[in-house]
Every structure is written in C-alpha cells, then in structure tokens.
Amino acid sequence: MTETPKVAIATGILGKATETGVRRHIGMLFGGNTVILCERREPNYESEKPIFTSVGGRKGVTATIEREIGKAVQSLRYRCSGVPFGSVRREMETFLRENGVQAIVAEFGHLGGNLAPVGNALGIPVFVYFRGFDASKRLRSPRIVRRYKAAMPRLAGVISVSQSLLDNLADVGVTHPNSAVIPTGVDTSAFVPLEKDPNLILSVGRIVEKKAPLLTIDAFAAIAGDFPEHRLEIIGDGELRGAAEEHVRALGLGDRVTFHGLKEHAFVREKIGQAQVYLQHSVTAADGNTEGLPTSIQEAMACGTVVVSTRHAGIPEVIIEGETGLLADEHDGEGFTQCLRQVLSDPEAAARMSRTARDLATERLDYRVLHGRLEEIIRASLRQP
Secondary structure (H helix, E strand, O other): OOOOOOOEEEEEOOOOOOHHHHHHHHHHHHOOOOOOEEEEEEOOOOOOEEEEEOOOOOOOOOHHHHHHHHHHHHHHOOOOOOOHHHHHHHHHHHHHHHHOOOOEEEEOOOHHHHHHHHHHHHHHOOOEEOOOOOHOOOHHHHHHHHHHHHHHHHOOEEOOHHHHHHHHHHHOOOOOEEEEEEEOOEEEOOOOOOEEEEEEEEEEEOOOHOOOOHHHHHHHHHHOOOOOHHHHHHHHOOHHHHHHHHHHHOOOOOOEEEEEEEOOOHHHHHHHHHHHEEEEEOOOOOOOOOOOOOOHHHHHHOOOOEEEEEOOOOOOOOOEEOOOEEEOOOOOHHHHHHHHHHHHHOOOHHHHHHHHHHHHHHHEEEHHHHHHHHHHHHHHHHHHO
C-alpha cells in the first residue's frame, strides 16, 4: 500500500489538555490524514478535522431511550454496552465511509471494545491504545475484564505505552497476538537541555494520590538543610494540592517550595529544560490506578534533566538505574531521599546521567520514531488479504 491511509482517532472527551499522545495522533499520524471519533468534546474545542460525536449533544427522550436500549442489547451481543447502536451506529458508519477511513485507533481500552464491532462490520481494522488507568485501575472490575476479553478477537492489534500495562492485562487473561509497546513519546527537538539552574529541582504533574506529592516534599525537606541553595518547584494541580501546600507550611519550607499550579506548555518546557533534577514519587493508588509511562519523565530525559523516581509501572523501562536516573521502591521515603541526595552530591555522575538520558530519549522516545512504528503496524494490517 503506497497511498497514505486515512485513520480515525477515537477518544472519550475530545480536547483534554493532558492527553498529549491523543493530540499528536490527531494532528500528526500519517501526516495528519485523520478524522476524529469522540464521545464528547470540551466546550469551545475547535478543529478543522471532521468530527463525529456519539454522545455529547444528543438530548431528548428519543435519544435517551435509544441509548438505554442499546446498552442492554450490545451488552448481550458483544459484552460491551458502549458499542454504538441504532441511529448513532448508522450515522457513525456513514461518517467512516464518507471520509474514506481505512483504520481506527481507539485511545484507551474501553473504546477498543466499543468500536471493534463497527470496524468489523465495515472491514476496517481497529487498534486499541492502553495508556494507564485503563490497564490498571479498571482491571479490578470483573465486568471490564470480561469486556476486554470479548474485544480481543475483534481487534487488529493492541498497543500500550509500557510493557507493564501489557503484563497487567496478561495477568487477568487479556492478550492479543499482535501487541506492541509504543510510548507516547516526546518532541526531542522542542524539549532540549537549556542552561541548567544547578539549584532547581522540579516536579510536574497532577497533584494526586498516585504521584505521592507528600513523599516528594519530604524528600526535599530531608536534604534541604545540607543543600541550602536548592529549591523545589511544583507545576500542576489536583485534589491533594491543598494538603501538599499545608505540608510545606508545616515543614517551614514556604520560601523554598513553589507551587505554580497549571501552566501553559511553553512554561513547562522551559522549566524542565532548566532543571537539574526531576523528582516524581509515583505509586499505585489505593484504587489500583497506576501510571503507564509518564510523559513528563520522557520530557525530562529529553531535556537532560536527571530523573529521581520509583520502580513503578513503565518507569524502569526507560530509567536505567545509575545511567539515566535513580529509582527507589514505591513508598520508600528513605530510599527516595537517598537517591536525591546521591544526585545532588555527585555533579559529575549527574552530568553523565544527563547526557545518557538525552541520548536515549532521542533514539527511543522521539514521537516521530514512535509514530513511524505505529504507522507501520497499521500499514501491515492493511496489506493483509
């Protein structure tokens, strides 16, 4: 197949700022030769791409009745209540045919099960991309596991941002013969090492349970007396921000720890490029939610910022201990602090890790390389008779 395939990118809520990989797929996969399937879209989201919305905006008694009937019927037929039904199904099929869609990439596990029957009916291969919660927290639900198992034979392939997520799926019996690990990746031409601020320790991400923000703050507090010029800056927001700010005040570190809140992409990129150390204590949340492979860690590596993190989910797949960063076990506050202290105490070793992290990111984590791998997998499915 020599022509550029037209691909539909399917997501839940279109326009979420945190979904870097989804935005890149929409804008850049196969040179941007894409259309969009979504359940809903963020208010005021605009795109020149053709968009089909399956749930948002469909109001009224008739739409509600059809949706509820569809859930019951499709649960019996496919074990996936979200498979499009009735007028929505017909309109979606028309949209896919009229736009000449040749493959569907369903971002997140549940969408693969929902869309596989549609693709099967039209002869369009459907791939599902697992990214984190969909192959961790959601696996605690037997109903979700049954849905995933039912969907596997209908899918052309399974992609995951980390091997750890594929292992999670395999542990509950969800496997596919055409599976691949393709991280979200990073733009290594935009995320580059800048003039380093030797005293800047940075943390970026949602301030939520699986990021263990209090352990991150505790590690900084433990070294603060020995490194009086260093400061911790935290970019992001979340339900634990208030608790984290109170913890900083209680430790008397208000003048050494800055909470920036949510910031635009350019601000984040500059800070990561300048930081000497990137600090993130990822853990498995009480509800089972885990990381896939955090985009911010990939961005830090591209910037030559030494990562101190945990042996959690896909993080050890890119952070080679002692070569591209240092890792501690989840909830091991003492070990995590020791890793941070080690990096700050040995600038020469830190400089070596910085260079190695940058090299690994450009070779293995640049999104253009990763898009190429995904495109080849899709092309291979289209070449099959």
